[in-house]
Amino acid sequence: MTDFIDLNLKAATQAAMTKALIAAGFIKDPETGDLYHPTASLQLLPPGMVTRPTGAVQTVDGIELEGREPVPGYHANVRTQDPALAASLAPVTVVVETPQYVWASVLAEPEMFTVKKGTEDGTE
16 A cells, blocks of 8 residues: 655745745646656645634534634645655644544545446447
8 A cells, every 4th residue: 555645735825835835846837837856746725724613613504513614724635656845844843623624535446447348438
């Protein structure tokens, strides 16, 4: 099984996050402006997407809902197998007790899938 290193990142601004990612070896595509790394996956989270409980409770249609507010800062998630890359992101890495967004952890081995030949989509 593959061991992944999943990192939660936080910086004060998008510019600070971009600077940290580039310093760690991410590359900015000159045409699209997208950041990528040959040994990592990156998920940039739009402002307001990461939230925390406010302590307030709101009742909607008889259901109690926990109030939430955005966590300040700019957030991202990185998945890699490269310990050196993970170490280079230490300045913006944060520990999250209960993350809202995580990478899928179930990996399927290629031999687990059988494609049926002779059909349009590989099924019967």
